[in-house]
Amino acid sequence: MSAASLRSARRVSPKQICWVLVVLCLAALFPLQKRIDGDIGIYAKISDVLYIPPGTHLKLLCLGNEGLVADIYWTRVVQYFGREHLEGAGGEFRLLAPLLRITTELDPQLLVAYRFGAIFVMAKQPIGAGDPQAALQLLRRGIVANPNYWQLWQDLGFVYYWELHDYKMAAKIFAVGSNQPGAHYWLKALAGTVAAKGGDFETSRFLWSEIYRNAETEAVRSTAEYHLAALEATEQMGQLNDLLEIYKQKSGHEAHSFSDLIAIRLIRGFPVDPSGVPYVIGADGYTALGQGSQIHLHLLQ
Amino acid sequence: MLAIETTNLIKDYSIGFWRKRPKRVLDGLSIQVERGEVFGLLGPNGAGKSTTLKILMRLIFPTEGAARILGKELDDVSAHEHIGFLPENPYFYDNLTAEEFLNYAGSLFGIPGAERRRRSDRLLGQVGLTNARNIQLRKFSKGMVQRLGIAQALINDPDLVFLDEPMSGLDPLGRREVRDLILGLKESGKTVFFSTHILSDAEVLCDRVAILNLGRMQGCGEMKEMLGMGINSTEILLESPRPELLDELKSYCGYAVRTGERVRVEIPKESDVPAVLSKVLQSGAKIVSVNPVKMSLEDYFLAKVAKDNWKSAEKELGTEAKGGQ
Amino acid sequence: MNRVVSIALHTFKEAVRDKVLYNLIVFAFLMIAASILFSSISVGIQQIIVIDLGLSSISVFGVIMAIFIGIGLVSKEIERRTIYLILSKPVRRLEFIVGKYLGLVLTLVINTAIMTVGFYLAIFYQTRHLGADDLGLLAAIYFILLQLAIVVALAIFFSCISTPILSAVFTFCVYVIGHFLSEMRWLGTTLHNGVVRKVTVALYYLLPNLSDFDFITRTAHGEKISGALLVSNSLYALLYVTVLISASILIFEEREFK
Numbered sequence: 048m049s050a051a052s053l054r055s056a057r058r059v060s061p062k063q064i065c066w067v068l069v070v071l072c073l074a075a076l077f078p079l080q081k082r083i084d085g086d087i088g089i090y091a092k093i094s095d096v097l098y099i100p101p102g103t104h105l106k107l108l109c110l111g112n113e114g115l116v117a118d119i120y121w122t123r124v125v126q127y128f129g130r131e132h133l134e135g136a137g138g139e140f141r142l143l144a145p146l147l148r149i150t151t152e153l154d155p156q157l158l159v160a161y162r163f164g165a166i167f168v169m170a171k172q173p174i175g176a177g178d179p180q181a182a183l184q185l186l187r188r189g190i191v192a193n194p195n196y197w198q199l200w201q202d203l204g205f206v207y208y209w210e211l212h213d214y215k216m217a218a219k220i221f222a223v224g225s226n227q228p229g230a231h232y233w234l235k236a237l238a239g240t241v242a243a244k245g246g247d248f249e250t251s252r253f254l255w256s257e258i259y260r261n262a263e264t265e266a267v268r269s270t271a272e273y274h275l276a277a278l279e280a281t282e283q284m285g286q287l288n289d290l291l292e293i294y295k296q297k298s299g300h301e302a303h304s305f306s307d308l309i310a311i312r313l314i315r316g317f318p319v320d321p322s323g324v325p326y327v328i329g330a331d332g333y334t335a336l337g338q339g340s341q342i343h344l345h346l347l348q
Numbered sequence: 349m350l351a352i353e354t355t356n357l358i359k360d361y362s363i364g365f366w367r368k369r370p371k372r373v374l375d376g377l378s379i380q381v382e383r384g385e386v387f388g389l390l391g392p393n394g395a396g397k398s399t400t401l402k403i404l405m406r407l408i409f410p411t412e413g414a415a416r417i418l419g420k421e422l423d424d425v426s427a428h429e430h431i432g433f434l435p436e437n438p439y440f441y442d443n444l445t446a447e448e449f450l451n452y453a454g455s456l457f458g459i460p461g462a463e464r465r466r467r468s469d470r471l472l473g474q475v476g477l478t479n480a481r482n483i484q485l486r487k488f489s490k491g492m493v494q495r496l497g498i499a500q501a502l503i504n505d506p507d508l509v510f511l512d513e514p515m516s517g518l519d520p521l522g523r524r525e526v527r528d529l530i531l532g533l534k535e536s537g538k539t540v541f542f543s544t545h546i547l548s549d550a551e552v553l554c555d556r557v558a559i560l561n562l563g564r565m566q567g568c569g570e571m572k573e574m575l576g577m578g579i580n581s582t583e584i585l586l587e588s589p590r591p592e593l594l595d596e597l598k599s600y601c602g603y604a605v606r607t608g609e610r611v612r613v614e615i616p617k618e619s620d621v622p623a624v625l626s627k628v629l630q631s632g633a634k635i636v637s638v639n640p641v642k643m644s645l646e647d648y649f650l651a652k653v654a655k656d657n658w659k660s661a662e663k664e665l666g667t668e669a670k671g672g673q
Numbered sequence: 674m675n676r677v678v679s680i681a682l683h684t685f686k687e688a689v690r691d692k693v694l695y696n697l698i699v700f701a702f703l704m705i706a707a708s709i710l711f712s713s714i715s716v717g718i719q720q721i722i723v724i725d726l727g728l729s730s731i732s733v734f735g736v737i738m739a740i741f742i743g744i745g746l747v748s749k750e751i752e753r754r755t756i757y758l759i760l761s762k763p764v765r766r767l768e769f770i771v772g773k774y775l776g777l778v779l780t781l782v783i784n785t786a787i788m789t790v791g792f793y794l795a796i797f798y799q800t801r802h803l804g805a806d807d808l809g810l811l812a813a814i815y816f817i818l819l820q821l822a823i824v825v826a827l828a829i830f831f832s833c834i835s836t837p838i839l840s841a842v843f844t845f846c847v848y849v850i851g852h853f854l855s856e857m858r859w860l861g862t863t864l865h866n867g868v869v870r871k872v873t874v875a876l877y878y879l880l881p882n883l884s885d886f887d888f889i890t891r892t893a894h895g896e897k898i899s900g901a902l903l904v905s906n907s908l909y910a911l912l913y914v915t916v917l918i919s920a921s922i923l924i925f926e927e928r929e930f931k
Contacts, residue, residue, distance in 0.1 A: 061767055062926060065919040072912040072919075077878050079909050083885050086902045405761050408929040425763050433761035439753045443690035455679040456762040500758065510761075 117154030120146060124160070125264060140176035144168055147185055155192035158199070159263050161185055165202050166258065166267050169210050171346055174270055179210035198261075200224025201234060205254055208241060218242035252278050273343055276321040280342045287318055287326060287334040301332050349419045351508050351539040352381035352404065357413035359399055359563075374399050375563040376413070381541055381556075383507070386534050388550040389543040391560035397543035398436060400560070401512050405433055418508060429457065432501030436512040438493060442486035446477055446496055449485060453500040464503075471499040476525065490517040498529065509533060511542035515549055527553060582615045585636040586628060593631040600624050610636065676764055677772040684776025685783075688742045694784070697734050697741075701788050704730035705795045723799050724810065725893040727792045732817045732889065735785055739821045740844050742780060743828025747773050748837040756930060767922045770829065774918055777825045782818065789814055806895075812903065813892040819910040820886045824848055826917035827881070833924045851883035881913050 124146050147164035150157060167175045169182035186203040193199060204220035207213045218241040225234035233253075240250055252275065259271035290313050294302045297311065305328065308314050318326045322341035329335035336342055359374035374396045381387045389397050402408045404415060406422060420427035440449055447468055454464035472478045475495040480488070488496065494517050501509055514530070515523045530553050533540050544550055550557055551571065558568040586593075588609050597604070597613060600620045605612045615621055621638075628635060688694060708726035750756050750773075759769060789811075796810075797803050827847055831840035850857070854877050861873025885906055888898055 061765075062923060065767075065923045068919040069916050069923070072916045073879070075912055076909065076916075079905065079912065080878055080882055080885075083882070083902070083905045083909060086899065086905055087885065402930070405757070407757060407760060408931065425765055428761060428763035431761070433757070435754065435757040435761075437754075438758065439755055440758070441687060441755060443687055448686075452679065452683050453758070453762065455683075456676055456759070456764055458675055504762075 120150040161189035197227035197230035214245040284334040354415040385555040388554035388557040395560040396563040432506040438497040447481040457504040587634040589633040680772025681776035688780040701734040728889040739824040748832035812898040816886040
């Protein structure tokens, strides 16, 4: 028996113990870390971020790197309110407004913070924070710092239009925005339309499409998608209700399901909503969303 | 039970970054050290002496082969309870004092506090460091460090002591002290195994030696035997001899060297010595000394080693002469 | 067992006599004193600043100390060959590693305790009273200690495999990365590359998650640390240290000292 194998035969005990310890402990670290994550909460890291004194102290502490620090905060915002966490955010939006405040205090020119922030802060739960007043504050501060940026005016007007249903204010703001340098040509027309007709399906769809087209982040794009889907669904449901009315007139009784309409060639196939779920006829005789539909109709209220 | 027994110890190192070539630094070393003897491991630098010691100390592991210390296998830690070790060019903890260091060393053997203190005092006295007990080791000279190293090697009153180049860094006085110490260890029945390249020390101290070169053992045996391998001639030192005397002695002499008033004469044949002596006495010349000349270990060593090194140099250069010298 | 204690105590003694240590403690005290100065600038949040800066000082200097003495007392020992003297005694290699670790932890605990005293003095000077609330700060300091225990274990681990300077660098790098593991993991999920995602998730669980122990800011704002988290984090530190020390022992047992 050579020296080497003798050696390993003798030393099996402590070395084996060490190997076992390494493997077992490493394995145990996995569930433990998950548990710790739960205890601390993934948003805890964000609440760290909130404990910064306001105003001048804030800038002092940045030691001249306000832009950099603002970017860090902004990254945090996107990190935690980005698409991945959208569905799971579940009410944690209370941190969003303060975060955005800090970010824009540090860098008043960080336009994406105002635009992104406004959408989320304004949108209803569970998509957003459901706080249109906070959105207004955010945008106002943005306009104070950047009065010539026409898109902030558009966003501000949009909040009045969509959430607050104050069409007079919205039209006024759109008008001001249309006078800013570089404003898109349709902003003026928009002002006129809103002043004249108030809340209008086509206008709403146009505005959300604009937001969708210009979205800089996945999160904003998906929010716009949700709203557009809701709008489209509403339109479709209105059309379907018209068809149901026609059926009632033709057949003398209410339809039980859409197959009835197919039978008399009112529609060609089973209608599906924008999320791909077929519509059903509700107990009240009107079109309703099917089970499992991803449409959030309440966004339109 | 043998103090140390090695069986065909081989140590290879992997040299080279990409293509690992093995370099053999120890090639089948088999030695046996009896209890109570002073055994010297000799050889030039790079011969493998330190490697051998480190394998025995479990600092490095042999590629092949086995060894036992005091009857126990190499990886049996309990063997170290009864051994002491002084490494080459030792380095200690800067921030400790001599006393603290010995205390630490002793604690690693499980020697209780009071006993540790007693032994520290005794050993510090033995190595002449009593006055330096409270000085931090960073301030120690090389000689002091060496002496403290010997002290820590003896803290556990070991049966077997390993010393790697114990005389290095010492002045003549220090070397004498260490020599006496080693002889003292032998007298108390301890076994001493030390490596050195200073042959005169080995000559004086060792019962047996092994000569190592290029990882291989060149010779092993009792000092008497090794030294007896040389030519024994006799050297006579004369003062102011008359030229006629020198002529007479010519037939007996190997050489005659004059240094001032003194002439050194070498008589190769031992049997001629009485005749020469009587002739000298008759001539009235003064005899200063008569000495037998042994081939010194150094001569033996150089003869062996030089030849081998030449051979290995040839091999490396790829110019092995056929039937060369 | 006794040998482990001997080695631990000796390590502690060595560390305590290291001049670097004294300098660091002095620095830490200076920082704590400075925090009082800073706080007088920011009206309304004095206490927060003192606690924040004070705890940060303890943490930062603790880590520097941990790396320095961890490397110095193990890597240097190997490099300077003082280890010959230890291993020639009846000392098992694992006893060496464990003893070193315990000695280093002891050193860090004592040093942190000293800095904590200075810290509480600063608070007292500031607020003129110390209440039961202030005991909650000890929990944050305990977490800092857990972090240091991991860092020191890292230092020993790297000492077993490389030179003093590289060990220090590696330890420091892992320390920094350990604070950004959740960011790194999030980054992995946003990049639409399956391999990168898996790698970042694996690293998230394999590397020490040091941000688990970061409660300085929250403590400064009066947040309490839950008992459940105290237990979880302690367990985490214990497990991770066990992994590192066991791995160090495995490497050390095979190591040759030329």
